[in-house]
Amino acid sequence: MRKRMSLLGAAAVIAIALTGCSGANPGGDSGSSGGSGDGSGSNAPYEVASSVDLEGSPTYDAMKKRGNVIIGVKEDQPGLGYMDAATGKRTGFDVEIAKWIAASLGFGEDKIEFKAIPSANRESAIVNGDIDYYVGTYSITDKRKQQVDFAGPYFVTGQGLLVKKDNTDITSEKDLAGKKVCSATGSTPIQNIKENFPDTKTVEFDTYSQCVEALKDGQVDAVTTDAAILIGYAAQEPDALKVVGEPFTVEKYGVGLPKGDDALRKFINDLFTNGGDTWQAIYDETLGQSGTKVEQPKVEAY
């Protein structure tokens, strides 16, 4: 027994050491994947592919040459893309989708490097080649399609409102006149508010967490973005926050890819189309925990 304890201790030390290594990668990325406890081997609903049939994708060729895959994600959206700052463990629906794609391309969890990219910099990060692909509440829009390509959608939601629990003034988007609403800089929801609700004052931050903090501090009256994200926050602090109204837009989340990589786009689209069971399993494990039932959207290949 005693011996076993010390073995466990040694294992823990090694785990910490490994975490250190992955944390010290050259990009100085504070949030690399870390040595999270759950291996993708046994309990994950997908397996790392051993042979990958993907020709003519410059992105995939670059990954293979590099020997790992660099994925852009969010790390401040509980339930979707979240990283526990103290343990370095990443969780959420988007993170699992990202890992699923990586696995189908033959990259296990130890070959993934996650990079947190804020909303306003997503196009730049993809165009610059900082990341191979992006999975993080990334709405498919025609404007964005001018700079990047999208696979998917893999999830559909709509713009909602998060307010303080004791707020009774705001029950839907129609009550926003004269209020201060916060969202991420350059995101679709903030543009929507500016264009369709001109009487509303807007406040913009890089991340939704800062908006939620501002909401709790009383600096803003509401936080607006996709309902999926807001539910994630409300679920964390049900005594302080609530989501009001019905989603008043339709947002389709896609996987952001470098423009022109049609081979990789088709590959991921096929993965989504043929992997309905895996998608469901991932959903049930993450966002599904909130009790909301959602169907997988049909892929819109273009």
Next chain:
Amino acid sequence: MSDTLYDVPGPRAKARNRVLGIITILVVAAILAFIIYRFAESGQFSAAKWQIFTFPLVWQNVGIATLATLGAFALAGLLSLVLGLILSVGRMSEHKWVSIPVTLFIELFRAIPVLILMMIMYYGLPPLGVDFVTPFVAVVTGLTLYNGSVLAEVFRSGVESLPTGQKEAAYAIGLRKSGVMALILYPQAIRAMMPVIISQLVVVLKDTALGFIVTFHELLYLAKFYGSQFTYDAPIIPTTLVFGTIYIILCLILSGVAKWVEVRSRRGPGSAISAEVARTRIVAADGSAA
């Protein structure tokens, strides 16, 4: 010199100074007490707010971020010095076709905010097909262009404040222009300007903090990240205190070096110019970016 503004205080002045001193202490103490009271009242000293700093991974990341900050500082500082030297030579060139473009370059990059320079690098260039711009590159380039231009002016005013006899004597003993510059003028100018140069390097160090806006993962980026972790009670103020302390320590070390160099250079054999004279001209001149 400020001690010559007033006489050695007599008994009445001493008493008055003591009263003023006590008032100052009281006012400062009241302000500090109020801040600490507000901190305590809003729960900033609660264990939950500081819990995040008990994890080894957090401190490990703080270490990595400090290295990222120092790395950007070291490279940008070095490149700024090199660029500054080259630009100052060009600026003082006797050929108009060299000195005019260089002057324009210097004036241009001194006028554009560093943050805008970084944004041009990070957001502006990639759509044109430039693919080597990482946040690190953007930060280092922005800092180098700005601080290189500022340092060029520092070097120039150092050289120009030297007595003309230095230059004339150097030519008289048969040195060429390059020799006059490299052997006589620059060594003296650099020595005289050392404190200004180092305080400009402190600016470089502080300005690396701008990198967080172009997603460079340095200290401030990490501070923002940890500060908004609501699972750890959003410890904004604790993180500000911790990271602020780190910055202050880093900058004080650099400033300490500056002091040491100044004292040492004063002890050495007399320089041709009074460093004080040359420096007052550019005191705080451009040193006050972030």
Next chain:
Amino acid sequence: MDTLLNNLDLFVGGFKTTLFLFVVSAFFALIIGSVVGAMRVSPVPVMRAVGTVYVNLIRNTPLTLLMFFFAFGYPKLDLGNVSYPTLAIFGLSIYTATYVAEVVRSGFNTVPKGQAEAARAIGLPFSQTMSLVIMPQAFRAVIPPMMSVFIALLKNTTIAAGFSVAEAGAIRANLSERGEPALVVLLWVALFFVILVALLSLLQRYLENRWRVLR
């Protein structure tokens, strides 16, 4: 040119906010900085110590961190709601004040010793030595470096873009969603800064020539 004309509202609004931040922060920085600068040359040791600690502490902190503290930390202290531009002005003023203080202090130092000694020799007390002899001379010496501090302040206002203030530095983020090329937007912003800085530099030169002290 289209990028500018089609989005004139954002450019004008952005630079208006920039100038607003600049003017208000300059005003407060001048007041705080003069007080601190005076403290640093005062005969009271405690005042000198307080001034020195303030200057050294703030000067060695990045402005970005100060703004960070005000934008995110201050609202946590339950001291009433303050808008983000105001919080940015707090940060800018407190930071710039240290540079103003240093300029004021070195301004006193440029006045030759003999001036103060002569003033004291004819029996002027400290207050009159300062107000009649030192200050008028120091004021002139202070103009050029003070303008440099203000130029730096103007450029520093861009940092507020990172803290939810819709000023010139934030124009790019707003326009990226309108599909405008980032480079063109940023070059326009840079150009306007060059023009503003050039205007301030001209003013600096004019004042310098007007109040030049011939010694």
